[in-house]
Each structure stands twice: as structure tokens, then as C-alpha cells.
Amino acid sequence: MAAESPDSTAELYAQHVARNYGAPPLTLVRGQGSKVWDAAGKCYLDFSSGIAVNALGHCHPVWVKRVQEQAAKLVHVSNLYRNEPQGQLAASLAKRCGPGRVIFCNSGAEANEGLLKLARLHGLKKSGVEGVCIGVVVAERAFHGRTFGGMSATPQEKIQKGFRPLLSGFSAAPLNDISAWDKAIDAKTTAAVLLETIQGEGGVFPADPQFLRDLQKICRDRNVLLLIDEIQCGIGRTGKFFAFEYAGIKPDAIAMAKGLGGGFPIGAIWMAPPHDELFQAGSHGTTFGGGALAASAALAVLEVMEDEKLIERVNHQVPVWHAALRALVSMRPDLVKEIRGTGYMIGVILSVDPVPLVTALRQAGLLTVPAGGVALRLLPPLTASAEELAESAEILGHVLREWKVA
Ligand SMILES: Cc1ncc(COP(=O)(O)O)c(C=O)c1O
Known part of the structure; x- marks a missing residue:
């Protein structure tokens, strides 16, 4: 796949990095909370969380402080x-x-x-x-x-x-x-x-x-x-x-x-x-x-x-977020078959290959992860705000509403 925003890092990858990850489409240069920015300055809502890794989002101040202090010690x-x-x-x-x-x-x-x-x-x-x-x-x-x-x-x-x-x-x-x-x-x-x-x-x-x-x-x-x-x-x-x-x-x-x-x-x-x-x-x-x-x-x-009582917070926010995601099934039953999973580990189960949708969502500002043939994974950080969860459902709604099933 061609890089969406070609830059000098894309060049270095193309020449020197092993091909087992394909050609990543973006160079991400900065992150804060649930957001990341690419080399061209575009901001994304990161609901991939580095594949379920960034539990505290990006650069949580307490995490950064502890790591900095320990690195100096x-x-x-x-x-x-x-x-x-x-x-x-x-x-x-x-x-x-x-x-x-x-x-x-x-x-x-x-x-x-x-x-x-x-x-x-x-x-x-x-x-x-x-x-x-x-x-x-x-x-x-x-x-x-x-x-x-x-x-x-x-x-x-x-x-x-x-x-x-x-x-x-x-x-x-x-x-x-x-x-x-x-x-x-x-x-x-x-x-x-x-x-x-x-x-x-x-x-x-x-x-x-x-x-x-x-x-x-x-x-x-x-x-x-x-x-x-x-x-x-x-x-x-x-x-x-x-x-x-x-x-x-x-x-x-x-x-x-x-x-x-x-x-x-x-x-x-x-x-x-x-x-x-x-x-x-x-x-x-x-x-x-x-x-x-x-x-x-x-x-x-x-x-x-x-x-920060993050587990309680996840449980508190799940009902509204899941309801917003389930509304996608009613909106496009031909395309969205089911919302599967628990808490902040969600699969949007599609009737089509999720990879082109992952690309379209990324272009619309939302990072997601494909899985297992027909699942599109949403893996927000545990620190995601109610507004960010709502925004993810809005971006999905916007992209899915227009999506043409071949
Ligand atoms: C359930 C499970 N086990 C093991 C692994 C492998 O972990 P790692 O990529 O850190 O080696 C993964 C990675 O996605 C996973 O999801």
C-alpha cells in the first residue's frame, strides 16, 4: 500500500526495515492521551492503542515521571x-x-x-x-x-x-x-x-x-x-x-x-x-x-x-459507548452484523473485509485494528473520555453510513 503521507521515515522503512509488517501507511511522531499525530501534523483518535498496549493512553504524566525518574536512577x-x-x-x-x-x-x-x-x-x-x-x-x-x-x-x-x-x-x-x-x-x-x-x-x-x-x-x-x-x-x-x-x-x-x-x-x-x-x-x-x-x-x-479508578471508569462508560456502537448495527444491518466483546475490547463484526474500512476510518481520523477475517477491533485506552468514546462512534457512523458493499 502506498504511504498516505510520504516522508523521510517512509523512505528509510522502504529501504532498510524488514518487510514483515508490510508498508505502514503513516509515520506517527507524537502522542498525548487518546490522540496521536502523524509527521504531517494530522491528529488521530487512537483506538488501536498500539494493539491493546497503551492502557493509560500516550504519555500519561505519572507514567512519564516514573519512567524518567527510574531512568535517571x-x-x-x-x-x-x-x-x-x-x-x-x-x-x-x-x-x-x-x-x-x-x-x-x-x-x-x-x-x-x-x-x-x-x-x-x-x-x-x-x-x-x-x-x-x-x-x-x-x-x-x-x-x-x-x-x-x-x-x-x-x-x-x-x-x-x-x-x-x-x-x-x-x-x-x-x-x-x-x-x-x-x-x-x-x-x-x-x-x-x-x-x-x-x-x-x-x-x-x-x-x-x-x-x-x-x-x-x-x-x-x-x-x-x-x-x-x-x-x-x-x-x-x-x-x-x-x-x-x-x-x-x-x-x-x-x-x-x-x-x-x-x-x-x-x-x-x-x-x-x-x-x-x-x-x-x-x-x-x-x-x-x-x-x-x-x-x-x-x-x-x-x-x-x-x-484514577480506571476499571470503575471503564464500567461506567461502557453502557453508553456500547449502545452507540450497537446503533451501527441498526443503521447498516447489511454491513455491520454484530458488536462483540467486553468493555474496551470490542469487535465490530462486518459482512466485508475490514481492511479497506480500517483505511477509510484512519483517513477520517480514527485508528482501529482488523482481526480474524471480518472483525474491526476497537481498543481504546482505559483513560479515554466519554467525549472520545462518543467521537469514535460518530466517526464510525459517518464512514459506515456511506460505505458501499461491493
Ligand atoms: C492473546 C495474545 N497472546 C500473545 C500475543 C503475543 O504477544 P507479543 O506480540 O507481545 O509477543 C498476543 C499479541 O497480539 C496476543 O494477543
Whole structure:
């Protein structure tokens, strides 16, 4: 696609940046709150949030201050030594997750790698023999990242193509079909199940609360780990800190990333006892994980979420925003089939390819993200104002009203 506003950065990308992200249409140079500006000075309402990352919007003053202060004090010492922010962050996450332990990393895919290694260690403990109990059941349409472990857990041809052979032991069952999972989970050979509470990249498909509760029971009965990927739907996005809280389940381990650092790369896995003892000295590690600067950024996110009561605010604003979005279905039932999702993780489900609409919306000043074939994702920052939420629905209404279905 040709750049919408060509500039010298577009030139540098065209010549030197690997082609795996295609040709991004804009160079964004500045952000504040829910707004970003491109190199030509045009302002956009950013409801992509860097793909569900900027929980506090852009450049929240508290976040900026914490990161600046920590950058001037201590950035990195590796995990050969303790750093204060990592300890505080682990304690803060334990407050939300319950007793247990946390391992830090740098991205979502890495967090899922940690979960998959945990599954292997659990399988070894269960069977007593390496390589016997290595099964991991995932959901059809799942997305768990682009590393070899992540791709193996992502049963999508477009992700896996060209990279086989992948890790063995993975099987996929349809989301919300409990009898299929019941059949797929074998007490002897299955170490874990891994699933997103709301599938994001797959097209905004929520797991039913009852399905999650039934799945938890099967896992407990067969000594299989229930591993939940909250990388996209977690950290307040759905109106609870974790989306699985709606189902009242207690996962054995949780993967987090994206919103946790508010834009600074950090990931984490929390593990419930006794599984938190499976990782012992030498079993896992990363040079950067839980570095002082990244941990400070995450602490700032959690602090602002509490001080500004962001979760309460999301819940307060959701009814009006969702009603405005549902009005799009009545306005263009031929084009907009459904509004799906929870809180600030919304899929506008279309009857057409969402990509041209994402372009038209961007040109009209609203940044959105396509997903899973026919979904257009809206992922506002948790700090978005009522006016900004209303503006997003207005821009959508304006663009969709005129849209010609071929
Ligand atoms: C549910 C889920 N898991 C894992 C990942 C991978 O995270 P990352 O891109 O940080 O590696 C993503 C990214 O979109 C995701 O949505």
C-alpha cells in the first residue's frame, strides 16, 4: 500500500526495515492521551492503542515521571542482582492474582513460552518421564505469539506456514465446545490447556463463563494445568483486572504483557502454588526480564489504574459507548452484523473485509485494528473520555453510513 503521507521515515522503512509488517501507511511522531499525530501534523483518535498496549493512553504524566525518574536512577542490572521495582511489581501482581510467584519477561510471546515450559515441567512431574506427558490443548482460532512455542500453540495456517516442523504435542478444540475439550484432554498425556479468555487476533471471540468453569473442573480432575493467556484482554481492558474474573475461575498460571507496561515492553507469568515451585534455579531466565525501568513503567500503570479508578471508569462508560456502537448495527444491518466483546475490547463484526474500512476510518481520523477475517477491533485506552468514546462512534457512523458493499 502506498504511504498516505510520504516522508523521510517512509523512505528509510522502504529501504532498510524488514518487510514483515508490510508498508505502514503513516509515520506517527507524537502522542498525548487518546490522540496521536502523524509527521504531517494530522491528529488521530487512537483506538488501536498500539494493539491493546497503551492502557493509560500516550504519555500519561505519572507514567512519564516514573519512567524518567527510574531512568535517571537505575535501568538494568540483570537478574544476577535484585532491583527494587521488580520486587514491588511482583508483590503488586500477587495482590491481584493471589499467593504464588511471578517470572518476568519482555513480551507476550515470551510469557507464553514460559507457560509452555511450565506445562513441560508439570508433565514431567506427573508422569515421571521426560517426553511422555507433553500434550497442550489450545482453542481453534487462538493466537499465542510468533515464537516457535507461540506458533505451535496457534493453530492457524497463515501463522504456521513456512515454519514447520513446530513443537509436537499440540491439539486444537473448538472454543466453547466443552465435550470436544473433554475428549481432547487425556489424563495421562495432556500436561496443560492454554487459552485466551477473549480471543483477540482470532476475531474477538469470548470464552463462555460456563465453558471456563467446566474446563477448570476437567483440568482439576485430570491434573492438567489451566493456563490462561490474558495478554490482550487483561489489565483492566474488559472492566475487570483479568477477563477470566467474570467466570470466577482460578487459573494455575496467567500470561500477561501488552497493557502491563503501558507501552514499555514487559511480560509476566504468575503461577499458583504448588506449580510456582516447578521453576527452580536454572530452569528458565532472560537477561532483561523484570528490569528496573520496565518494572517501574508497569508499577506506574497499576498505580494510575488505582488512583484514577480506571476499571470503575471503564464500567461506567461502557453502557453508553456500547449502545452507540450497537446503533451501527441498526443503521447498516447489511454491513455491520454484530458488536462483540467486553468493555474496551470490542469487535465490530462486518459482512466485508475490514481492511479497506480500517483505511477509510484512519483517513477520517480514527485508528482501529482488523482481526480474524471480518472483525474491526476497537481498543481504546482505559483513560479515554466519554467525549472520545462518543467521537469514535460518530466517526464510525459517518464512514459506515456511506460505505458501499461491493
Ligand atoms: C492473546 C495474545 N497472546 C500473545 C500475543 C503475543 O504477544 P507479543 O506480540 O507481545 O509477543 C498476543 C499479541 O497480539 C496476543 O494477543
